[in-house]
Ligand SMILES: *[C@@H]1O[C@H](CO)[C@@H](O)[C@H](O)[C@H]1NC(C)=O
C-alpha cells in the first residue's frame with residue numbers, strides 16, 4: 001500500500017508537470033484552452049478515483065479535499081490494511097461525580113477554567129468557503145511538505161539530556177529544541193487535556209518552527225512513542241507563517257515512523273469539520289482576551305486502545321492501537337507547553353523566533369502563552385477520572401529566551417510560558 005501511495009504521488013506530480021508543460025507550450029496561441037480542459041478532466045477523474053468528492057479553495061490559499069472516509073490516507077498504512085474505522089469512541093470519559101468528589105477531597109474545585117473564555121470547537125478559515133458532506137473527511141492538500149526536515153524531540157529526554165549537556169555538550173540527544181513546559185510523570189496516564197491560547201509568534205527563518213501543544217509519551221530515548229496535538233507555525237511543513245491546528249505521532253523516536261497531520265498514513269479521521277494542518281481563524285493578539293481557546297483532549301479508548309483526539313467536544317479522530325507497542329497500554333509522561341525548533345538556539349545571535357505569544361511568561365492574563373484547564377486521565381478508586389496531576393513541574397531549556405510561570409494560587413493552576421528569543425527590545429536572550 002505504501003508503494004501504491006508513492007505511485008499516486010508520482011502520478012500526481014506528473015499531472016502537474018504535464019499541465020504546466022501544456023500551458024507553456026500553447027501559451028502563445030489561442031488554442032491553449034482546450035488542452036488545459038483535457039488535463040483538468042484527467043485530474044478530476046484521478047481525484048474521484050482516489051475518493052475526492054469535493055475540493056474547497058480556502059481564501060488563505062489552502063485547498064481542502066473532502067475525501068470519502070473509507071478512502072482516507074491513513075488506510076494505506078500497512079498495519080491498517082483491514083482496519084475497521086471506529087466512528088465513535090466506545091466511552092467518553094467525562095468529569096463525573098467521582099471526579100468532582102476526588103477533586104473536592106484534594107481541595108480543588110473542578111471548573112474547567114476560571115478564564116471565562118469558552119472551550120469551543122476550533123474555527124478554521126477554510127470554513128468560510130464551504131463544508132465537507134456527510135461521509136467525507138476534510139484533508140488539507142499538501143504541496144510543499146518536507147517532512148524529514150522537521151524532527152520532533154522527546155520532551156522527557158530533552159530535559160534530562162539538556163541537564164547532562166551543561167557538563168558535556170556531546171551528550172545532547174536532539175539539539176536545536178528549546179522547551180518551556182509543564183510536565184508530569186510517574187503514573188500510568190490514559191489521557192490529557194487543556195485549553196491553549198492561540199497566537200501567531202514571529203518565526204525568523206523558514207526552517208524554524210514554534211509550537212504549543214499537549215503531548216503524551218512512553219518508551220526509551222531512541223524509541224519513544226508519542227501522540228501530540230496543538231497549534232504550530234511551521235513554514236517548512238506548511239509553506240507559510242500562520243498558526244495551524246496540528247497532530248503528530250511517532251512509534252520509534254521519530255526515526256522511521258510518524259509525522260504531522262495526514263502527511264504520512266496513520267491518523268484515522270472521523271470529523272468532517274476539522275482539517276488537520278488548516279489555519280486557525282481566531283488568533284489572539286496581546287493584550288486582548290482571546291475569543292476562544294484551542295481546547296484539546298487526548299485520551300485512550302479503554303476498549304479498543306485507540307488514542308482519540310477531541311477539540312471542544314468535536315471528536316476529530318484517532319491513532320489506532322496497532323501503530324504502537326507500548327502506548328496502547330498507557331503513557332508514562334505528559335507535557336503541556338511550547339517548543340521552538342532552530343539551529344540557532346545557542347549561537348550568537350540566537351534566533352528571534354518566538355514561543356507562545358512571543359512575549360515572556362506573564363501571570364497577567366493574555367499577554368503570554370497560557371494553558372489552563374490542565375488535566376490528566378487516571379484510574380482512581382476504580383474509575384477513570386480527569387484530575388489536575390498530583391505532581392507537575394515546570395521546566396525550560398533556556399529561561400533567558402523562553403521562560404514560564406506556573407500560577408497555583410487558584411483552584412485551577414494556569415501555566416504561562418513563552419518568550420521572544422532574541423527578538424524585540426525586551427529580550428534577555430544572550
Ligand atoms: C471564500 O469566502 C470568502 C468570504 O465569504 C470570499 O470573499 C472569497 O471570495 C471566497 N473564496 C473563494 C475562492 O471562493
Ligand SMILES: *[C@@H]1O[C@H](CO)[C@@H](O)[C@H](O)[C@H]1NC(C)=O
Pocket residue numbers: 163164166167
Ligand atoms: C554537572 O555539573 C554540575 C556543576 O559543575 C554538577 O552540579 C552536576 O551534578 C553535573 N551533572 C551531571 C549530570 O554530571
Ligand SMILES: *[C@@H]1O[C@H](CO)[C@@H](O)[C@H](O)[C@H]1NC(C)=O
Pocket residue numbers: 168169170171
Ligand atoms: C561526553 O560524552 C560523550 C558521549 O557520552 C563521551 O564520548 C565523551 O567522552 C564525553 N566527554 C567528556 C569531556 O566527558
